[in-house]
Amino acid sequence: MLQQLCQEIKQAVAGAVPQTDGQPIPDIVVETPPSVQLGDLALPAAFTLAKRLKKAPKAIAETLAEALREIPWIDKAEVAGAGYLNLKLRRGRWLTELYRSILGGEYGLFPGPPPFPGKVIVEHTNINPNKAAHIGHLRNAVIGDSFVRVMRFLGQEVEVQNYIDNTGVQVADVVVGFQNLSAITAEEVLERRPVPFDYYCWDLYARTTRWFEENPERTALRQQALQEIEHGTGETARLAELVATENVRAHLATMNRLGIRYDLLPRESDILHLHFWNWAFRQLKEKEAIQFIGQGKNAGCWIMKTDGSGPEESGDEKVIVRSNGTVTYVGKDIAYQLWKFGLLGMDFHYRPFQGYDDGKPLWASCSEPQETAAAPSFGKACRVYNVIDQRQSYLQEIVAAGLRALGFHLEADNSVHFSYEMVALSPRCCADLGIELKEEDQQRSYVEVSGRKGLGVKADDLIHRLEQLAGEEVRARHSLSGEEAASIAHRIAVSALRYFLLKYTRNSIIAFDFKEALSFEGETxxxxxxxxxxxxxxxxxxxxxxxxxxxxxxxxxxxxxxxxxxxxxxxxxxxxxxxxxxxxxxxxxxxxxxxxxxxxxxxxxxxxxxxxxxxxxxxxxxxxxxxxxxxxxxxxxxxxxxxxxxxxxxxxxxxx
RNA sequence: GCGCCUGUAGCUCAGUUAGGAUAGAGCGGCGGUUUCCUAAACCGUAGGCCGCAGGUUCAAGUCCUGCCAGGCGCACCA
Known part of the structure; x- marks a missing residue:
């Protein structure tokens, strides 16, 4: 409604200003006066126009006021101060219109076309499937999910993807951990459940990292595991598949507790097995978006220039294909991004991964054609939002630069890095967790979460604590059945957590603190x-x-x-x-x-x-x-x- | 070294995109409010060289330049 009114105001102002020099009217700013007694809306437009029209702001404001009184929504238009134009709305009319709109399911939103004329893909969560989700992952998922809800409210068709990096170093490390450090096998962890599988992996990952650090030669095992995983056959690959899939299931369950759901899980293993990269590589070579380097520090690699310098000069360059012929993460990401826009020239196969309790299916990519029910059409978006933390801006720029180098300028412009700052741990939070900090870290206002070090607040632990605390508060106030109290406590917990992660602007680092996150009072x-x-x-x-x-x-x-x-x-x-x-x-x-x-x-x-x-x-x-x-x-x-x-x-x- | 981000009340943050009237909120402090649709709430109060210095402007927390302090990124890791 307000947006509609602002349009009318701008038109009225434009109509009231004499077109002396044929220049366009400067943007008309509509703001809120400091107090409701002054008015509902304020226009400082007269100040902006004063110089051009060579007239006093007050006189201009008077002229504008005259024109604005014609708008049916407007009750009064008054000049105040040195030339502010304050507008008062017809209150009864405004209220009646809003109430009607709300009862009609529009909430004051004037029906219009969706923001973008096709399908939008939002990619979020993307947790490495080798350990439990932590508080940092929650910020990503909560921002991503709320953004999806907002877009859908505006009528936008949205496809939600959660990318699964199931063939990367992090999964390989946990596989090496199971093969060399764990007292029990992965299957035994799943059967006996001494702790949830993702929790077990959390500790095993940190132990494995330390084990590598004790003797760097052991990392040869990681390289070997990686190769076997990428190849996709044998016992190591089978174990990796188990580790990744079980961790993904744990992540999905955690996110589902918070009301966060996905349409598709694209898996890196399928990008490899279906040779997505070959298609992208061919295009990149044909269009000379990447160059082979014969000598220098990157000898034997295919690189992409990131500073516009020519092939002979050595400027900033990013390795896309290593000298051993394997493709880097960025390379795979370029292929994936091309696929999202339907530009790759090939597609995944799909299988139902699981169902949600509202009956909607979650699909996963796979490498073989399936005989089950036909999957919907995935990908082929007109715009793509990648919800990824701020530290990866550089890589996201390279991906966009890759599309541009291929001549896909429109798609590059429609590749949006939805960046946000990380969640770190406050020193007090570290003390609560029993984490001993190095001296240099004690001086800092926050400490970075590290999955590698096992340093962080696990998502399920936090949700559990919130539910416990909320349950105590609920039972102190009402006598309810255990089930009912638990259901209320759950909603309160989700609300506390989601709001806590959303109330900060996205480029503010959240220094996580239990006292603040577990609070149910004030701005919560x-x-x-x-x-x-x-x-x-x-x-x-x-x-x-x-x-x-x-x-x-x-x-x-x-x-x-x-x-x-x-x-x-x-x-x-x-x-x-x-x-x-x-x-x-x-x-x-x-x-x-x-x-x-x-x-x-x-x-x-x-x-x-x-x-x-x-x-x-x-x-x-x-x-x-x-x-x-x-x-x-x-x-x-x-x-x-x-x-x-x-x-x-x-x-x-x-x-x- | 180059690039990006941040600096506002004791603490945590809005406000900077798009300059506009008296710079706001929560927490914490102090003092109050429940025979309830009402305390997970409400009211009052104290607390601010908006990092520093110039500049642009009728008008600067907001824009420009320089400086100071802190963070992140710049891998043949992802």
Whole structure:
């Protein structure tokens, strides 16, 4: 709604400004005045135009005000200060329109075409399948999943991929660990379950890393394992397949606890076995995007220039094919990226990997044609978002440069690195975990998580602690069956965790701290949930006492009385206006790849509701009309907030 | 050395993309509010050379330049 109105405002301003020199009108900025008493929207446009029109800002603002009063949404247009133009909306009309839109399932969003004219692929999670997921992986997955929800809300077709690097060094290390260090076999771990499989691998990976460090010659075993894994046959390859698949299953279960799901698991082994790289390699050679180096430090390699220098000069260069003929990670990534856009000239085979409890299947790539049900069409996207942490920007740039070198400029532009900063551990968190820090690390404000060192907070452990803590709080407040209490505790835990990971802007490093992450008060997910639970409580009581009352509210036509009432209650109007901004928060989230925008918007709205709730005794309100209006506001709030929370992956429990 | 990011209240962070009115929030501190649709909440209060110095502008936390401090990246690892 607001976006629509801003369009109208801009048109009106453009129409009111005399076209003296034929130059385009500068962008009209619409902002929020410092206080609602001044107005609902503010335009500093007169300042910008003053110089061009050679007139005083105040006079220009007066002219603009005249034109803007013609817009039906606008009640008043007033000039304030040195030349601000403050707009006041027709409050009753705005509220009625928003409420109608919410009840119609549009939440103030004007229906329009999806942001992009085809399918969008979002790739996220991508955890090396050799150990349990940790807190850093959760940030990736939660950001990725919320982004998918936001895009789908805007009508975008989205395919969610979780890339499985099942033939890499990390899996090889755990395989070497099972073959040389583990007291029991992988099968025995799965049968006896001394600890979950991914937990066992977590420790084994750290042990293996230390074992390599004790005697670097042992890394020859890693090389040997890698070759056997890539080849895909024999006992080592079989063990690698088992390790990777079981870890993937563990990751999927962890993510499913948080409401995070995928459409497809593309596996690196299939990229190798189906020779994706050969197709990409041929194209890269044909179009001279890569060059063979005869001498120098990269002698015998195929490299890609990253600084535009010619083949003879030695500038910045990235090795794509090693002198032993094997392809690097970036090379494989270029092939994979080409496939995502349908540019590779070949496709995977597919098999159902598992089903979700809503009946939707999760597919995995495979190397052989399958006789099972036909898979949907994967890949062939018009735009691709790779959710990968900031440290990999350089490699993502190379992948895009690769597409460009092949002449796929449009696809390169549509290859988006959705980058974010890492989650690190605060020194206090390390102390909580019993991790001893080196002296140099104690001075720092955070310590990097390291799967290799086994240094980190495991995702399942954290979720478990959150559920325990939430369960205690729930049982202290209500007497409920164990099942019901657990279900509520679970929703609260997910909410606390997801909100904690979303509220920071993406290029802020999160120094993970148990005290903050386990908090349910203040700017937290449970605070947001609680605001909706309160609103829902009102309607539960209302329905008990007066069945059918809600329908009456939803049929209500407030008319002039509603407008008068809103004019007298600035604080309530402010909340309505804020509630109408959901679509704007969502659009900004997409434009800036910033989920903290809707997260913070929701928090601000919840604050306004809690204040409203505190000030007004809604059900005991004596005046019948006022009571109806208050109920209408509460209904509007809870609908909008529930939707916003859904987009952040947060469910509202029945009670808290 | 080159590239990118960060520096705002005691702590953790918004606000910088798109300059605009009195720089906000949470936590922590201090002082208050429950015969409830109400405490996972609400109110009040203290707390700020917005890293430093120049510049542009009617207007700078926001843009430009330089400096200081911290982080990340620049593998024939992924």
């Amino acid at each position: 997910g449970p605070y947001l949930q609680y605001s909706v639970v309160r609103a829902n409580n009102i309607f539960r009581k209302l329905e008990e006492a007066e069945p059918g009352a809600l329908e009456e509210i939803r049929r209500l036509d407030g008319g002039a009385a509603l407008d008068d009432w809103l004019q007298k209650n600035d604080d309530i109007w402010e909340m309505v206006l804020m509630a109408s901004r959901l679509p704007d928060a969502i659009r900004q989230a997409l434009a800036n790849l910033e989920l903290s925008i809707p997260a913070r918007w929701a928090f601000t709205l919840a604050q306004k509701f809690n204040l409203f709730y505190h000030r007004h005794r809604i059900l005991s309100e004596k005046d019948r009309e006022t009571r109806l209006f208050l109920l209408l506001i509460a209904d509007l709030f809870r609908s909008q907030m529930t939707k916003a929370l859904e987009l952040l992956g947060i469910e509202v429990p029945d009670r808290m």
